[in-house]
Amino acid sequence: xxxxxxxxxxxxxxxxxxxxxxxxxxxxxxxxxxxFTERGFEATTLDDLCDAVEISQRxxxxxxxxxxxxxxxxxxxxxxxxxxxxxxRPLAPQDSSLLGLIQAALLDALERVADDRWTHRVALSxxxxxxxxxxxxxxxxxxxxxxxxxxxxLHRRLELPPSADPRALRARLALDMAVAAFHQALSDWSARxxxxxxxxxxxxxxxxxxxxxxxxxxxxxxxxxxAGT
Numbered sequence: 724x725x726x727x728x729x730x731x732x733x734x735x736x737x738x739x740x741x742x743x744x745x746x747x748x749x750x751x752x753x754x755x756x757x758x759f760t761e762r763g764f765e766a767t768t769l770d771d772l773c774d775a776v777e778i779s780q781r782x783x784x785x786x787x788x789x790x791x792x793x794x795x796x797x798x799x800x801x802x803x804x805x806x807x808x809x810x811x812r813p814l815a816p817q818d819s820s821l822l823g824l825i826q827a828a829l830l831d832a833l834e835r836v837a838d839d840r841w842t843h844r845v846a847l848s849x850x851x852x853x854x855x856x857x858x859x860x861x862x863x864x865x866x867x868x869x870x871x872x873x874x875x876x877l878h879r880r881l882e883l884p885p886s887a888d889p890r891a892l893r894a895r896l897a898l899d900m901a902v903a904a905f906h907q908a909l910s911d912w913s914a915r916x917x918x919x920x921x922x923x924x925x926x927x928x929x930x931x932x933x934x935x936x937x938x939x940x941x942x943x944x945x946x947x948x949x950a951g952t
Contacts, residue, residue, distance in 0.1 A: 724753070747776070748855055753840070754799065764851055789861065792861065795852070797836075803869070808831050808835075809824070814880065821881070846921055866902065870895075878894070899933050905934070911933075
């Protein structure tokens with residue numbers, strides 16, 4: 724009985740620590756994106772960032788491995804949430820398409836991570852990545868690592884050919900197409916900044932659906948020579 728009381732009492736304290744940790748992490752992301760945008764990514768040191776958030780470098784490295792990681796956190800968090808969705812979501816018989824399953828998980832992840840300021844963070848992150856080569860390298864490393872994790876989950880939860888089977892290539896290509904559709908949707912979504920301050924989460928979801936819907940037609944698109952060639 725005493726053990727139960729202790730566990731119950733520890734619950735709120737644990738939740739409080741987690742909420743505090745999450746708030747610190749979010750302040751790091753927001754402050755980093757603002758400082759990197761204002762001063763430049765290379766010109767902003769880790770000390771500058773930690774001083775602005777009033778934390779130690781040890782606390783920073785509990786949350787992120789590098790400046791690149793904190794700057795890329797908005798989209799990285801989306802894909803980590805997608806990975807979690809694929810790991811935990813109930814699988815129904817109607818989930819017959821692997822692409823459809825990944826699309827559903829990505830859209831559900833978007834609902835989970837996209838708070839009121841998420842779209843603004845993504846816009847700043849993309850602007851920084853376009854002119855910061857080290858962020859592009861880090862993003863590719865994350866994409867490769869996360870893709871392998873997603874494939875591990877899919878092979879564990881679905882009846883897919885084992886990795887050694889030549890047919891396993893189809894699962895990898897399906898995931899690669901999903902990633903390509905995401906990047907195209909994100910590009911189309913970001914282009915709307917010329918017409919409005921920050922595109923909405925709903926618009927990104929619509930762009931994702933449009934990009935995924937175009938994949939079958941893209942595969943079947945005929946390579947007809949143009950007239951006169």
